[in-house]
Amino acid sequence: MAEGPIQPEASMLLTKHMEPLLALTAQGLYCPIGDFFIDPWGKVDKAIITHAHSDHARAGHRSYLCHTDTAPLLKQRLGEHIQVETLQYGETVSIGGVQISLHPAGHVIGSAQVRLSFRGQVWVVSGDYKVVDDGLTPAFEPVRCHVFVTESTFGLPVYRWAPQAILQQRMLTWIQEVHQQEQIPILIGYSLGKAQRLLYLLKETGLHCWLHPSIYAIHETLITHRPELSQKFPPVHLFQPPGRRQELQHGVLLIPPAARESQWLHRLEPCSIAYCSGWMQIRGHARQRGADAAFALSDHADWPGLLAAIEATGAEEVWVTHGYAHTLARYLRETKQISARDLLSPFAEEMEE
Ligand SMILES: [Zn+2]
Ligand SMILES: [Zn+2]
Structure with a gap:
């Protein structure tokens, strides 16, 4: 959900005094308060899946939560037997007190950003995204948040897509x-x-x-x-x-x-x-x-697209993953004065593009 601009003083207090909503563990991004993972690579109990690409949606989780359009693709890839719950864009569910909603990522049909909200703190995990409206899936929706976890598959200035x-x-x-x-x-x-x-x-x-x-x-x-x-x-x-x-x-x-x-x-x-x-x-x-x-037709954001998307979230802290994380995180710190860190993920992205 879109929210008003975050007041800098208030948001500083939030991240200083509150428990982080996500942590990077050996199995992937984990929410300790709600006890669930987002796009985990290890086998877990509860997985929220941003989209059906194989480096995000893996087999072996006990339960899956994803967008309605992703569910049939997951079942096709992982088997009809998997336990899947679904959400529409903007619909909210509560897990362990954490409010969870999915928002268009514009990447592929069914792709979603995951918004987590707990006691005034808002975190958003982008999954893969593109900011170009492809006419097939709802366009990327900027979601205001305190912490934004962004992908960076094409996070180098050389990547600029033609219209x-x-x-x-x-x-x-x-x-x-x-x-x-x-x-x-x-x-x-x-x-x-x-x-x-x-x-x-x-x-x-x-x-x-x-x-x-x-x-x-x-x-x-x-x-x-x-x-x-x-x-x-x-x-x-x-x-x-x-x-x-x-x-x-x-x-x-x-x-x-x-x-x-x-x-x-x-x-x-x-x-x-x-x-x-x-x-x-x-x-x-x-x-x-x-x-x-x-x-050069891509389903990911190019360099200007990544920067625009990050800025539109108003996030005071950005975690960069999946791709040129180091380069993009450094650029955000040095040029945009955003507190940014790169997260290592064990898989290369090149396969899916
Ligand atoms: Zn993808
Ligand atoms: Zn990916």
Whole structure:
């Protein structure tokens, strides 16, 4: 929930005299007052999950709490048997006296920031987020808080995204050129998040999109849970490898990064392969991966986006995690005079973009 500006004197008192709402433990971010974790990596009793990406939503917790749209994705990934409770954005639940609510993070469908409130103290854990409105999931909502735990996947000044409409235009032009050369355009993007965004950006072309089974499975889950989403996507078909080159003609194939080295890709030649990821902002990354084209389309905030999001929270203290934590935390301390610390997390983020 948005609150009025925090008075500096009052907030100083709060963090000095009150018990911290979160602590970093060997199993992840832990709330001792409510006895629950947020996106833990160890197996725990009670886990609040910001979104369904595998580095945030792990198997083996006794119970899960997440946004309504994340629940079916969690069950698909971790099994129908898991115990899941859900919240809508803005809905509040109390655990051990800590008021918990979820707020749009704009990262992927179902992604949420977690707001914790206890005796006047407000902490927010961002999870992964982007500040660009992608048209698919509610846009990132700045939430006023005393302490903000932010991700920093692209927390370097070199990461600045071109506007979505420009990236879309470049992509559509590329697809047209590839078709003119009678090749198959293949877009590589993560199954949850990037694939839905690509479909959304391709909708106006009316092109038929063929989806790798892992992308198709997520698509089916989302459409079953939220049928109205299908209006945002072009016609899609399951591509079952090795598939037939013929059926892809005049269409587009979407595959996840993990399928890049598959033998069956050779059967689709001549084809042209484009990576769609924030990492493509660095030219060398596309070359290393042997891509024919690259689009720096990201589901994370870029450098200016991170700074704007952090500032909008009004937080007096910022914990930086997941990515270039050290660089961003130092910048906040030295340039913005914000009390910032970097948290080490044991997993690299590069996989999911
Ligand atoms: Zn993510
Ligand atoms: Zn992540």
